[in-house]
Amino acid sequence: MRSRFILILFFIVWGILLSRIYFLSIKSNSYYEALAKQNMIKKEWIVPVRGEILDRFGKPLAVNNIGFKIKIVPHLKKREKLLGSIEKITAKFSDLNTSKLIKRYRKHDSPYNHDPIEVVPFISYERMMPYYTKLLLDPLIKIEPAFKRFYPQREIASHVIGYVSKANTKDTQRDKVAKITGIIGKSGIEKYYNDYLEGELGYKKLKVTAFNRVIDVVEEKEPIQNRDLYLTLDLRLQEFIHKLFQNKAGVAIVMKTNGEILAAGSFPEFDPNLFVSGISRKKWKELINDLNHPFTNKLINGLYPPGSTIKMGVALSFLDSRKISPYTPFYCNGAIELGKRKFRCWKHTGHGEVRLIKAIRESCDVYFYEGSLRVGINKIAFDLRKMGFGKKSGVDLPNEFIGVVPDKEWKKRKYGLNWYQGETVVSSIGQGYDLVTPMQIARYTALLATGKLPTPHFARSFTYKNYIPKEEDVLTPLQKRNLKFIRRGMYEVCNHPKGTATRHISLPIKIAGKTGTAQIVGIPQDEKERMKEEELAYYSRSHAWLTTYAPFKQPRYIVTVLVEHGGHGGAAAGPIVNAIYTKMIELGYFRARD
Template identity: 35%
Template sequence: MKRNPKELDALYRRTGRRALLVGGLQLAFAGGLALRMRYLQVEEADKYRLLAEENRINIRLLPPARGRIFDRNGTILAENTPSYRVVIVREDAGDVAQVVADLGRLIELDPQELEDALEELERSAPFLPVTLADRVSWKDISRVAVNAPALPGITPQVGLTRHYPRGASFAHVVGYVGPVSDYDLSRIEDPDPLLRIPRFQIGKTGVEAKRESLLRGKAGARRVEVNAAGRIMRELDRREGEPGADLQLTVDADLQEYVHARLQGQSAAAVVIDCENGDLRAIASTPSFDPNLFVRGISVADYRALLEDPYRPLAAKAVQDTYPPGSTFKMVTALAALENAATTPEDTVYCPGFLEVANRRFHCWKRGGHGHTDLLKSLEQSCDVYYYDVALRVGIDRIAEMARKLGLGERFDLPMSAVSGGLAPTREWKAERYGKDWLIGDTANSAIGQGYVLASPLQLAVMTARIATGRSVTPRLIRSINGVEQPTGTGVSLGLNENNLRQVRRGMFAVSNNRRGTAFRSRIAEKELRMAGKTGTSQVRNITAAERAAGVTRNEDLPWERRDHALFVCFAPFDAPKYAVAVVVEHGGGGSRAAAPPARDIVLYALYDGMPPLEAYPEAERSRVKAQQERIRREQRRRATVRGDRA
């Protein structure tokens, strides 16, 4: 059928518009595609080149060397020693069971470690190395290396592990490291990638834990070429990490070991602080434990033995545990009363052996009483009634204020685990804690360091140093970091009346040097080094009226856990205080018998910077002291021999 010209013209116009539309769309698509290709190939070229490179090159972290820890004289306390291990690669070993059996004929394999390694081998990729034996001796490593051709897939390796040459003496101070656990990771908001390296170790307790960020260092890295399966083909380059900082402590290693030896066989703690700058020269808790046991993972049997020991070797008693300070608190009560004009050094209190307070009888330790007693006599002979009386005049709030001024109730910022703040109670504290009013009997109990009052051996040493100097001496444990000296704890004036301090010091001097003083038997014979001190006995049980009437049961007749704690604090020399010492012997009985003798020996060792001469002791004690020193020297030689063997 023949179309007329008008129809043909309209058809051509419609076809032309469609062609233009389709052509325009095709042109736009092609242009967009070209622009996208240009964007990807030109502008984004670097990005995709890097992504392609990362499919071929991996970055592996290199753990840094952990910082070392030294004592004040440069003696190593925590070091990194070579650790040899034997690893296996499953895909190279072929018959794993046969290779392991052959290896077992060359070196001794721990059954438990071997079982764990074989389980890990099954879970791991076939090309990843798994440790079969850790801490292998050099002789065993040599034997494996010589027989390497007959042990396919077996490779001897060397790494670094933590070692503590001084062992138990510094376990509570330095602490120890251990493998990173899931619990460790859960406590850290943004964990360092280093912590995810298998078997990487971090500080668990003590300085190792509290200064972990300094000691850990920064990771290095190596670039390795890998194939599609993730297997390393070759190493391209390496950047070593930055080692951790070296820390120098204020503690003297020899003095620390002497303290441990002197307190051997007792559940006790002792702190020695430098009165001039606050340096902790010794901070010991006994018994202790070998921190090297924890580095690789302590056995269940060893850990259970530590947990079940009634002397609690895992506890850092010097800073963690708090005790009623007993009569060592009497200097606090005395200074509070003197500073607030509640008494004078010449005022006397009559002590018949007890004081009636609110229809309750508060007893003195001396059943027959001390008679008329002034400040010096009250300290010298430790009269309880004197302090009941002056405390009721001055009040608990002023006593608590003085206690805090002298360092009690304060948590010191030391890099040790579980440092306690103790307790200097007030009216408000009891109301908030128990919802009860403060009673007058509470004040009487607090006056002699019983009741709610609690203090750690560290706090008692600080208190003594502050009384000796009149300054706010603050304990310091880190002396330097990478050789950079850290701020000292010299402190400033406490603002106390110097005459009041002098009167209290005179009373402490009488305790150790007057014949009726409670610590006279533990005096220092060397005149220039004489010490001032205060005994303390902290009750851990209530004495009933019936028992008191029949006669109080002696500590030695009670089970160990029901005996009183023994305490002693001192500073020396009296005329120019150098060191302050606090000793607590758990369930040791009387402070004059159980705590004063070791405290005297410890302060003498510190003053002489070594074993003191017999002439420093009263003549009657020299034969006993000589035998004691010989025992300690034998122990020191034994420890030195062990350290030499380990080295």
């Protein structure tokens, strides 16, 4: 019995040993074979060339400068060898710092890395060529082709184009190309269309020895690259507007009524080339401390009271409520009293009897005060949201703001407070809580001109397809029928002797529009007559709006201008709008019959 037990135990032990030998020699063969292949097959990524950004006529807005990157072979443990190679580089390029290059090398040197280490990311072609062959005589130095983003127009259209810069950890986790290139679109078109512009990685599978010497190319895939993007921008018009805004802060947008943007500027602008290789602390501080906010894209991130530019949308809401007709009169004696507060019209002597067209033409505040009390804030807010306010315009730029269209529910949700009639009154003339972006105003102006709400866009054509414009039908049948009254009022703003913009417009074509003066400082109740804008301190002056469309009978173009702290809309923005249309006529945007 004991001998049988020993024999059974003997067979069990040998069975375990034999099964283990079988596993190690046969079953694990495929696993270790795969590991061996990994050791002998090396994958090298081929970086795609980033697509260029061009204006509608092919003029360059973002291109790639050709140059070289300098690498040094890894595992140089002796400082003398490393220092010798780096000093050969710095002797040729005096702006490079020896200690910084050594630090960069040490940071990426590792026993597990067998690839040359990049110490100089970019040297331009012109600078490298005199020393190219001399540097290659050093077997420790490797020179490879490289590309660096360049913005030839510098400040012009910088908020639209945006810029590329070094990718952070979050970027490299999300983006495979950025992980290899170390570069990604950070703002503007560069960011919005980054995935398209950067292309797709190619690769080579190489058979190598244990010493990393290439024996053979096993597989190769070309990168998908050079995906150029044509924008709707006309650089000629963009340059002209840039000059108009010298020493001014604000926004200008020139757009086709279908949403195609011909020019758009947020002023002051900045040079995006500063960010490509990393901006200095001094320059960054200078940008963010500038009170005119050159680094803010005011097209979509500037939030302003719309002032009187909102009055056409409010008027459409009045008419749609059926509580007010185009012929309903209100009497303006310069102010209304509500509770213990006086709400003034901009014209302290009053406008007398006012109906819709006159109210728009002369921008009578009392008309809108009285109408808003009859119609109510909830109806007005509902209609303004349909017209594109309080939501994104959909323009192809990242991080767009939505603004504020207030009503009773909004105030309760945000502040936990009840709504007051006085807040309805100030909202009706685009003050109080109301905030809009210039892009929303341009889009809304196109709605008034055509009856369709377009999606603004900068992309015109990609490598294999064109951008398809989008428009929404958002107005009620009654609002569409009443547009003729709104348009007549806007026409008289720019053409009638009493129009608020007439004396600042002198053109061979007929345009329609609306001025706006957006107050940023409240008027004390005990002030009998408002202080003149030019008497106020600069940063206390109102923002000046003028939004227009042309030609009046067959609208094709929108021009919207905001001058920060410009004072009155007509006086500050009118000459700029007039100059833009004059330039558009010169460039052939209008026909003789317009």
